[in-house]
Amino acid sequence: QIVDRIKELPKKATIYLYAPVVRGRKGEYKKEILNYKKRGFRKIKIDETLYDIENVPELNKKVKHDISILVDRIVLNSSLGNRLAEGIETAVNLANGLIFVEYEDETLPKKFRKIEKLIFSTKFACPESGFTIEEIEPRLFSFNSPFGACEECEGIGVKLNVDPNLVIPNERKSIADGAIEPWAKTTTLYYAQTLASLAKHYDFSLDEKWNKLSKKIKDVILYGSDDEEIKFSYDDGYEKYSHKKTFEGVINNLERRYLETDSDWKREEIAQYQSDTKCERCNGYRLKDEALCVKIDGLHISEVTQKSILDAAEWFKNLNNKLDKRQIKIAEHILKEINE
Known part of the structure; x- marks a missing residue:
């Protein structure tokens, strides 16, 4: 049916098949984007901007994002063969049954053309939010089943994340005295010079005790500067250089390095600053969204069993x-x- 509907679009129209893999969710999605890159996808649309997957900007983990993978770009003509059907199958498999189709009617003069968008689903779905739910059956309500377990924490209810209390174990220390423990242990000057640049930009002292710093300064150091660019100056012993960029934050830095490294000892080193925290996706209930959306008298199954x-x-x-x-x-x- 999806193939037939698309074939009804204007002939010679260029259509773009997208798999909407993230819709209105917070996160950086570095691991996921890297996985799509490894699978051979070359283009990715993030918050309505299309990027080469090699040049994806760093995402703000505190902001909700929409991410779609460009599966194929096809010109509608009589020689399509199975390409359209295969592209649709790939997209719905990536996005749990959902597919976006964008097209432009090239038979119209350029000034009258506009991008049109269609949404299709192979399941019961809300066309606006994209939320889908399969047939309701007992296994959907079991966190011991892959069909019911929360996809974020895999049914455990907690996730292993970098813990700020372990990163700053002694708030009475200053940064200069090693308050930021994982960065204080390293012998490289890079992190010390990064913190010095932050102190200069935000006008605070590295000799000030951590518990005396303002909440704003603590948040910037731990979670990053968001969109604010900072001038960082470095001296590696051979040359001095500086450049302006945003700051990712100590916690984001540790989480990124944990995901990206292939070194077991580096993972073990960072793991000592991690602890179990309640899964934000399922709120600790261990079940996937679909199960928690099924309610009787306003309560889902986990609320009743508690x-x-x-x-x-x-x-x-x-x-x-x-x-x-x-x-x-x-x-x-x-x-x-x-x-x-």
Whole structure:
């Protein structure tokens, strides 16, 4: 059906098949983008801007992003063969059943042309948000099943992240005295000179105790300068040089190096500054989005199972007063078993 609908577009139209792999989610997605690069994709659209996958800008992990992989660029004509169908199959496999199609009607004069966008899904889906859900079945509600487990934490409920309390174990130390432990241990001058440039730009002292620094300065050091560019000056013993750039932050630096390195000892070194934190995707409930979106009387399965036995029994008894006739008919045998 998707192939047939696309073939109805104006002849000789150039169409772009996109797999929307991220929609309105926060993160840097370095690992994911690297994976798409390894799989041979060359173009990627991030927040409506198309990039060569080799030259993707650093993403702000605190900002929501839309990321789509350009799967193929096709001119509609009679010699398509299986290329269109294969491109669609690749896109829906990448994006969990969703595909964006952009096209321009080249039969129109240039001044009247505009990019048109179509959204298709092979599953039950919201065309605006792209959220899809497969057939609801018992395995969807089990975090021990790959069909139900949160895709971010793999059903564990927590993720291993760099912990600021381990990065700054002693807040009474100054930066000059080694408050930022992972950077203080290194023998290279690069990190010391980076911090000196930050101190000059934001007008703070490296001799000030960490607990005396303002929240703004602490956030910049740990999480980065966002879009603000800073002049960094370095001296490697052979030459002096400087350049302006944004600062990624100590925590982001450690997380990036942990993901990018192939060295086991480097991973072990960085791992000592990591701890388990509640998964932001599932909020510690361990289930994927689709399972947590299925609710009865406003509660999903994990919220019900967290109730005490007495509270849960009361909740099930009161359901008959909350459900309509059709819902009661569907649930009557299950509710009877539970309540008896």
